[in-house]
Amino acid sequence: MTIQERAITVEQFEAFAQQPENTDKLFEFIAGEIVEVPSNPKSSRISIRIARYLDAHVDDNELGHVTGEQGGYMVFGERYAPDVAYISFERQPELAEKGYNPNPPELAVEVVSSDSKAENEKLTIKLGNYLAAGTLVWIVRPEAAAVEVYAPGQPVQTLGKADTLTGGDVLPDFAVELTKIFK
Numbered sequence: 001m002t003i004q005e006r007a008i009t010v011e012q013f014e015a016f017a018q019q020p021e022n023t024d025k026l027f028e029f030i031a032g033e034i035v036e037v038p039s040n041p042k043s044s045r046i047s048i049r050i051a052r053y054l055d056a057h058v059d060d061n062e063l064g065h066v067t068g069e070q071g072g073y074m075v076f077g078e079r080y081a082p083d084v085a086y087i088s089f090e091r092q093p094e095l096a097e098k099g100y101n102p103n104p105p106e107l108a109v110e111v112v113s114s115d116s117k118a119e120n121e122k123l124t125i126k127l128g129n130y131l132a133a134g135t136l137v138w139i140v141r142p143e144a145a146a147v148e149v150y151a152p153g154q155p156v157q158t159l160g161k162a163d164t165l166t167g168g169d170v171l172p173d174f175a176v177e178l179t180k181i182f183k
Helices: 010-017 041-060 117-132
Strands: 027-030 033-036 064-068 073-075 078-080 084-088 107-111 136-141 146-150 157-160 164-167 171-177
Touching: 010 027, 010 033, 010 078, 027 117, 041 064, 041 084, 041 107, 041 136, 041 171, 073 117, 078 117, 107 117, 117 136, 117 146
Parallel strands: 107 136
Antiparallel strands: 027 033, 027 078, 064 084, 073 078, 084 107, 136 146, 146 157, 164 171
């Protein structure tokens, strides 16, 4: 849900997000607008499943950090809160202790919670910026039991429930069967 529709500065966004009445809410700063992050139990459950497999792989191989939606990232001056994300120790040895991580993630997972026109428009903006930053993006569509894989400079891949999701060049040895995600 867009909170306001006139462009503001990142400083105004950060002041808004830090107001006491907003401490329990999650916002993104997309194209100069404040957007409250939507969610629902089904999308949240799918995010947790993906995070579980991803985090186990990253921890077992001592590769970096996996964050959930509360671990936001700065991407070309905007502020994004992917449902799940990965950033290597090489790119960022320590996560930010407050605010948004200063570097874009190497992998961003966006689980679509509704198929509204407004959400899809914001997702398109985020996708373009993620790709320009070199981020691998998985857009998960729970209702279709599908994952769209966007890798910079490559054609999009759409995977269904019978397919295996891999980490591509970002996490070459990572793989999970989508039947484990879309139970």
